Amino acid sequence: xxxxxxxxxxxxxxxxxxxxxxxxxxxxxxxxxxxxxxxxxxxxxxxxxxxxxxxxxxxxxxxxxxxxxxxxxxxxxxxxxxxxxxxxxxxxxxxxxxxxxxxxxxxxxxxxxxxxxxxxxxxxxxxxxxxxxxxxxxxxxxxxxxxxxxxxxxxxxxxxxxxxxxxxxxxxxxxxxxxxxxxxxxxxxxxxxxxxxxxxxxxxxxxxxxxxxxxxxxxxxxxxxxxxxxxxxxxxxxxxxxxxxxxxxxxxxxxxxxxxxxxxxxxxxxxxxxxxxxxxxxxxxxxxxxxxxxxxxxxxxxxxxxxxxxxxxxxxxxxxxxxxxxxxxxxxxxxxxxxxxxxxxxxxxxxxxxxxxxxxxxxxxxxxxxxxxxx
Amino acid sequence: xxxxxxxxxxxxxxxxxxxxxxxxxxxxxxxxxxxxxxxxxxxxxxxxxxxxxxxxxxxxxxxxxxxxxxxxxxxxxxxxxxxxxxxxxxxxxxxxxxxxxxxxxxxxxxxxxxxxxxxxxxxxxxxxxxxxxxxxxxxxxxxxxxxxxxxxxxxxxxxxxxxxxxxxxxxxxxxxxxxxxxxxxxxxxxxxxxxxxxxxxxxxxxxxxxxxxxxxxxxxxxxxxxxxxxxxxxxxxxxxxxxxxxxxxxxxxxxxxxxxxxxxxxxxxxxxxxxxxxxxxxxxxxxxxxxxxxxxxxxxxxxxxxxxxxxxxxxxxxxxxxxxxxxxxxxxxxxxxxxxxxxxxxxxxxxxxxxxxxxxxxxxxxxxxxxxxxxxxxxxxxxxxxxxxxxxxxxxxxxxxxxxxxxxxxxxxxxxxxxxxxxxxxxxxxxxxxxxxxxxxxxxxxxxxxxxxxxxxxxxxxxxxxxxxxxxxxxxxxxxxxxxxxxxxxxxxxxxxxxxxxxxxxxxxxxxxxxxxxxxxxxxxxxxxxxxxxxx
Numbered sequence: 055x056x057x058x059x060x061x062x063x064x065x066x067x068x069x070x071x072x073x074x075x076x077x078x079x080x081x082x083x084x085x086x087x088x089x090x091x092x093x094x095x096x097x098x099x100x101x102x103x104x105x106x107x108x109x110x111x112x113x114x115x116x117x118x119x120x121x122x123x124x125x126x127x128x129x130x131x132x133x134x135x136x137x138x139x140x141x142x143x144x145x146x147x148x149x150x151x152x153x154x155x156x157x158x159x160x161x162x163x164x165x166x167x168x169x170x171x172x173x174x175x176x177x178x179x180x181x182x183x184x185x186x187x188x189x190x191x192x193x194x195x196x197x198x199x200x201x202x203x204x205x206x207x208x209x210x211x212x213x214x215x216x217x218x219x220x221x222x223x224x225x226x227x228x229x230x231x232x233x234x235x236x237x238x239x240x241x242x243x244x245x246x247x248x249x250x251x252x253x254x255x256x257x258x259x260x261x262x263x264x265x266x267x268x269x270x271x272x273x274x275x276x277x278x279x280x281x282x283x284x285x286x287x288x289x290x291x292x293x294x295x296x297x298x299x300x301x302x303x304x305x306x307x308x309x310x311x312x313x314x315x316x317x318x319x320x321x322x323x324x325x326x327x328x329x330x331x332x333x334x335x336x337x338x339x340x341x342x343x344x345x346x347x348x349x350x351x352x353x354x355x356x357x358x359x360x361x362x363x364x365x366x367x368x369x370x371x372x373x374x375x376x377x378x379x380x381x382x383x384x385x386x387x388x389x390x391x392x393x394x395x396x397x398x399x400x401x402x403x404x405x406x407x408x409x410x411x412x413x414x415x416x417x418x419x420x421x422x423x424x425x426x427x428x429x
Numbered sequence: 430x431x432x433x434x435x436x437x438x439x440x441x442x443x444x445x446x447x448x449x450x451x452x453x454x455x456x457x458x459x460x461x462x463x464x465x466x467x468x469x470x471x472x473x474x475x476x477x478x479x480x481x482x483x484x485x486x487x488x489x490x491x492x493x494x495x496x497x498x499x500x501x502x503x504x505x506x507x508x509x510x511x512x513x514x515x516x517x518x519x520x521x522x523x524x525x526x527x528x529x530x531x532x533x534x535x536x537x538x539x540x541x542x543x544x545x546x547x548x549x550x551x552x553x554x555x556x557x558x559x560x561x562x563x564x565x566x567x568x569x570x571x572x573x574x575x576x577x578x579x580x581x582x583x584x585x586x587x588x589x590x591x592x593x594x595x596x597x598x599x600x601x602x603x604x605x606x607x608x609x610x611x612x613x614x615x616x617x618x619x620x621x622x623x624x625x626x627x628x629x630x631x632x633x634x635x636x637x638x639x640x641x642x643x644x645x646x647x648x649x650x651x652x653x654x655x656x657x658x659x660x661x662x663x664x665x666x667x668x669x670x671x672x673x674x675x676x677x678x679x680x681x682x683x684x685x686x687x688x689x690x691x692x693x694x695x696x697x698x699x700x701x702x703x704x705x706x707x708x709x710x711x712x713x714x715x716x717x718x719x720x721x722x723x724x725x726x727x728x729x730x731x732x733x734x735x736x737x738x739x740x741x742x743x744x745x746x747x748x749x750x751x752x753x754x755x756x757x758x759x760x761x762x763x764x765x766x767x768x769x770x771x772x773x774x775x776x777x778x779x780x781x782x783x784x785x786x787x788x789x790x791x792x793x794x795x796x797x798x799x800x801x802x803x804x805x806x807x808x809x810x811x812x813x814x815x816x817x818x819x820x821x822x823x824x825x826x827x828x829x830x831x832x833x834x835x836x837x838x839x840x841x842x843x844x845x846x847x848x849x850x851x852x853x854x855x856x857x858x859x860x861x862x863x864x865x866x867x868x869x870x871x872x873x874x875x876x877x878x879x880x881x882x883x884x885x886x887x888x889x890x891x892x893x894x895x896x897x898x899x900x901x902x903x904x905x906x907x908x909x910x911x912x913x914x915x916x917x918x919x920x921x922x923x924x925x926x927x928x929x930x931x932x933x934x935x936x937x938x939x940x941x942x943x944x945x946x947x948x949x950x951x952x953x954x955x956x957x958x959x960x961x962x963x964x965x
Contacts, residue, residue, distance in 0.1 A: 066910055170765065170878055178880065185887055192895040199894040199908035324769050327879065334880070335887050 060193075062267040065275045067198030070205035071262065071343055072279040075255055077208060077286065078336045079160060081329070082307050083387070085291040093302040094230050097291035099242050103249035104284025108277055111256050113406045115273045117413060118263035126260025126409070127351045133412040140355050142405065146257070147351040149401065151368065153255055154344035155376040156386065158182060161337040162376070163383035168310060169330060179373055182338055187369035189342040190349065191362050194265050197346065201339050208332055212286055215309070215325060216293045218316045229299035230292065248391055249287075251398040253280070257405070261347040306383070345369060453550050457527075459492050459567045462550075466494060469554050476557075481510065483566075484517035487525045491534075492565040494553070499560035501579025504541070509562065509575060512538040527568035534564060535573055543576035558633065582607065583712075588690050591855065595732035600690040605635055605709040611692050612639060616699065620644070626657050628671070632664025635709040636671065644702045646936040649718060649899050653704050668711040675706075675717075677897050682865055684858040685898040687719035694728055702935030704899075718901035718934060721893060722918040724859035725749060730921045738921035745854060746919060752850035752863050753889075756797060757874030757882045759843045760789045765878030781837040790875025792836050796844045797871065799826050801864065804848070901933045913939075923947075 063071075085096035114126070121129035127146055131139030162178040170178075189197055219225050256276070263272050294308045297315070305311055313326035346361075348368055353361035380386045456462050463478055470476045479493045493509060516538060522529055535544060547553050548571050553563050560578035585607070588600035601608045609623050624638040636657060640650055656675040665671050668688065677685045689695055690712050695705050698716045706715040716723070725745045730738035762769045763778060770778065785792060803822040810818050827845075830836045847867065854860040866889065873881030896903035906914030913929035916922035925946040930939050951959065 064909060165880060170880055173877065173880075177877070181877070181884055185884065185891060188888075189891045189894075192891065196891065196895045199902065199904065200890055202910050203890070203894070203904075203908045323771065327769060330879075331883050334883050335890070338887060 061195040061265060063194055063198035063262070063265055064202075064267055065271045067195075067202045068262060068266050068272065069275050069279045069282075070201035071198055071339070072256060072259065072276060073205055073283055074201050074208065074336045075258065075340045075343055076252060076279070076283045077212075078157070078333065078340045080252060080283075080287055081208070081212060081290070081336075082164060082309055082333055084287055085294055085302065085308065093295045093298070093300060095242075096245070096295055096302070097288040099245035099249055100284055100287040100291055102242065102246045103253060104280055104287075106246070106250050107253035107256065107280045107284075110250075110253060110402065110406070111259060111276045111280060112273070113410055114257065114259045115263065115276050117406075117409055118260055118272060119269055120413065121264075122269045123264050125264055125350065125354060126257070126405075127354045128264075130409060133409055133416060142408070143351055143355045145401075146260075146405065147348050147355065150258060150261075150344045150348040150351065151372070151375070152379075153258075154186075154341045154348065155372050155379060156390070157337055157341045157344065158186070158372055159376040159380050159386055160383075161334065161341070163386060164307070165330075165334070167383060168307065168326075176373075176377065179376055182334075182341075183369055183372055186338050186341045186345060186372075187365055189338065190345040190369070191365045193362075194262065194343075194346060197339060197342050200335075201343075204332065204335060204339065208336060209282075209286065211328055211332055212290060215313055215316065215329070216289055218318065218325070219293050219297055219312060222316055222318065225293065225296035226299065227296050229296050244395075247395050247399060251390075251395040254398045254402040255344075256280075257402055258344060258347050261350055306387070341372075345372065454548055455550055455553065455565065455570045455572055457568050457570055459490055459565060462565055463492060465550055466554065466557075469550070479510075481513055483513060483525075483530050486518060487522065487530070489525065489527060489530055490567045491530075492567075493562060494557055494565070495562040495577070496557060496560065499580055500562055500577050504577040504579060505562055508541040508577065509539055509564065512540060527566050531566045531569045531571065531573070534566070539564070539573065539575055541575040541577060545574045546571050547574055548572075555633065580604075585611070590857065591689060591691050591694070591728065593691070593728040593732070596728050597693050599692050601692065601695075601707075601712040601714060603710050603712055605637055605707050608707050608712075608714070609637055609639065612695060612699070612705075615692070615696050616641065621699075624654070628657065628660050629662055629664035632666065634665045636665070637707040639699065639705040639707060639714075641699055641702070643936055643938040644700065644930065645704050646702060646934060649901070649934070650704060652899055653706065653717060657706070665708065666710070668706070668708040668713050668715050671706065671708055672715060677899065681892065681896055682862040683721070683893065683896060683903065684724065684856070684862065685719065685896060685903060687716040687723045687856070688713045688858065689716060690714070691728055697731070698723075700930075700941070702930050718898035720898065720901070720903055720905050720914075720918070721859075722906075724856040725854060726917075726921070727855040735921050735923040739919075742919055742921055748850040748853045749863065752847055752854070752860075753867055754870055754882060754886070755843055755847045755850070756793050756867060757870035757872075757885070758879075759840070759874075760793050760871060761874035761878045761882050764789045764875065769879070778837070778839050781839055784834060785837060786835070788875075789840075790872070792840050793844070793871055793875070794868075796826070796830070796836055796840055797847075797868065799830075800844050800848050905933050906931065 085093070085100075117129065118126070121132070124132070127139070127143035130142045130146075133139065134142060158179050161182060162175040165178045166173065166175050189200065259272070259276060263269055266272050266275075290309060294312055295302055297312050298305065298308060302308055310326050310329055313329050314324075316325050317323045345365060345368055349361045349364040352358075352364050352368070358364070380389065453465070456465070459480075463480075466478065467476065475497045477493075477495050477497050481491050481493060483489045483491055491513060493505070495505065513534070517533070522533065535546075545556075547556060547563075553565075553572050553574070556574045557563055560580065562575045562577045564573040564575065582604045583602045585599050585602055587598040591600075599611065601611070613621060613623075618641070620642040622638075622640055622642050626636045626638070627633050628636055638650070638653055638657065653675070657671075660671075660674045662674075665674075672686050672688075673679065675686070687698075689698075695714050695716070699705055703716050703718065706717065708715075725742060727741070727745075730741055733741070763782070767775045767779070782789070787795065803818065803826060806818045807815060807822075827841060831838050831841060851860050851863055851867075854863070866885075870882055870885040873885045875881070877884065893904045894902075894908050902909060905911050906918050911932050914931040914933070916927055917931075925942070925948070928940060928942055928944060930941055932939070
């Protein structure tokens with residue numbers, strides 16, 4: 055695979071890519087998306103999911119660092135054999151592709167729901183896809199640069215909205231109590247799983263690690279990005295709950311609606327436009343990242359020397375897939391908060407455990423053989 | 430076949446005149462040499478060939494060849510003709526052979542500091558074309574070349590294209606040697622390298638690659654050399670032509686090579702590790718690699734307090750965005766998202782737009798195109814028509830169109846603000862790119878509303894993220910993030926804080942200055958020490 059050495063991203067860019075790919079949907083749909091029955095404690099599941107995600111990412115980075123010049127598809131072929139590795143690689147490529155398609159669909163649906171209801175969704179998907187394919191074809195380096203530029207803005211905007219919601223006296227912090235769950239801790243299982251299923255997208259890290267200029271830093275950077283995401287989502291949950299209280303679960307885009315209600319000095323308003331702008335571009339970055347991962351993975355499976363010609367082919371396929379996979383925004387949300395939670399978590403656990411067991415078994419056998427040879 | 434043709438074309442370009450046997454050696458016979466030179470120049474009237482005798486007692490003749498207008502006539506008479514005619518007889522030559530005479534000329538008589546020898550007619554002609562003076566000796570097949578160039582050149586004046594309130598009032602002129610001397614005068618270090626190249630088989634334009642060894646990155650210097658060396662053309666008339674041959678992305682609207690006629694700006698970029706390319710006949714130096722922030726910085730930023738400088742840069746970034754997005758955003762807001770505009774303002778705009786025959790997009794395009802036409806006319810029109818252009822612009826665009834009910838006053842304000850914002854950008858090449866892109870965003874905003882504008886901006890973001898200038902990312906130090914370069918990009922930090930040169934641009938010598946140079950009043954200990962010194 056000769057394209058690994060052609061482009062490199064910095065630790066900061068890796069951090070930005072991971073943060074954006076996790077925050078992009080969450081910044082709009084959370085905490086409603088997490089399906090918690092007691093809004094006052096919607097932030098708890100974010101913390102638990104963050105801790106669990108560290109373990110998940112730990113395994114991905116651990117394996118990645120053992121094969122610093124191979125992607126997850128590359129070392130799967132070493133650990134499981136060429137055929138089995140390639141079959142697993144196909145599933146990974148399909149999952150990356152599906153994430154990109156879902157992301158595009160959410161983007162289109164959000165735009166027609168919030169900004170331009172009169173324009174057909176296909177226009178949004180096709181036009182955005184042109185940019186996504188362009189960015190994706192420009193390589194991970196270009197995507198990392200754009201992500202690095204937007205990431206601070208995204209954090210600042212989320213913090214700004216939180217601060218303004220508090221300053222403008224539109225929040226009622228009494229909504230954050232009581233601190234108990236009527237149905238006990240099991241009430242947190244589904245919301246935590248829902249949040250964790252979004253962290254499962256970090257599987258893409260397995261494709262990125264060989265492109266990081268200092269692979270050894272991948273672990274602290276990945277954990278750092280999870281902690282930052284967990285902090286921001288916890289803060290977002292607290293602010294949104296303090297504003298909407300029991301009404302929170304009735305809203306599809308709670309942060310967007312919250313921003314609509316912020317007015318500063320009766321003149322600075324329409325903060326939701328800034329959210330829409332940043333969210334729009336960030337969604338493009340995420341889709342481009344997953345499209346790139348799918349193309350790189352496919353090129354590896356097919357033993358191609360270049361991956362970029364595949365981008366336009368896969369990009370073109372994204373249009374029908376994203377259009378045909380879901381019936382509408384509610385269908386997307388229903389799938390993502392229903393069957394997809396179980397599927398995503400079990401898929402990621404299956405992939406990672408298979409690779410981890412294969413790696414440890416191989417290590418054990420190699421260690422035994424070398425000891426035997428020495429004896 | 431293709432390879433053969435390319436070689437053939439190259440050979441054709443390298444030969445100035447196909448009817449003269451250029452590759453020939455200089456002959457022993459002076460008349461034959463004279464004829465060959467006259468034929469090569471096609472008996473041009475500015476070619477001056479003077480025959481003189483070597484002193485009063487030796488019959489050997491000399492030929493002095495130069496082009497009128499390219500040489501310093503005083504220098505020729507003082508350094509060449511006078512010594513030959515007046516000083517050649519003493520001490521008398523023991524052996525008046527041509528080789529002895531040539532040696533006498535070279536070692537004793539010709540007083541010019543720069544003397545070289547050529548043995549071929551082609552080289553002689555080339556040197557003469559460059560403004561040098563050739564001296565041939567009867568019976569000797571080598572010519573002496575004396576550098577006695579001298580021609581009329583413009584005085585060094587203040588820059589007209591990059592005016593600055595403070596700072597030095599000197600800018601480059603059309604003569605490259607004068608320009609390199611201005612740089613050399615300010616950077617008095619042998620590490621300042623000036624490498625010259627001659628481009629163009631016919632024009633033979635001199636190009637200088639200027640950099641500071643150790644401070645400029647070697648790989649970038651080599652890349653500049655490679656790009657210049659691979660140019661095969663008959664003539665390069667200006668730095669603009671050269672730019673087209675060496676830029677990274679010929680189809681990008683953004684300039685990837687910075688131009689300046691200011692000496693101070695050139696010096697500061699050299700000290701950052703950038704490379705300067707100068708072209709004979711052009712008063713602009715090209716700076717590579719460059720980034721997008723170089724186009725929003727002005728020399729005045731460095732002559733003011735760093736806080737003022739930073740605020741001015743923020744203002745320019747804001748104006749850059751206004752100039753790019755305002756018409757598109759306005760059209761998107763009025764046509765698609767009136768809810769985005771505060772209600773009283775939205776009502777005022779709606780009231781003014783009532784009864785207008787055109788949609789907002791067409792209205793904006795009409796005014797924007799008229800504004801561009803006015804701007805172009807005011808630059809191109811002869812000075813005597815400038816008043817007419819201004820009056821027409823003010824009356825027709827500003828007043829009559831509103832009175833006639835073709836456009837709304839709000840749209841006039843929007844286009845006027847946009848125009849002023851684009852003029853506030855210090856770089857014309859960036860400003861003109863923005864003017865083009867503004868139309869694209871306007872159309873996108875008119876068709877797809879806010880989404881269209883966001884789409885356009887995202888496309889620009891991706892484009893700038895992928896763009897490179899001589900291999901260095903165009904959007905550094907923001908994309909990718911480079912801490913050392915951040916101090917002189919959107920902000921301008923104090924000089925004593927600028928410890929490091931931009932990482933991606935500079936070579937091995939990355940440190941500019943020592944740490945701890947922040948100015949401060951004397952500490953009590955220092956005060957005591959100085960008081961003690963005064964007492965003692």
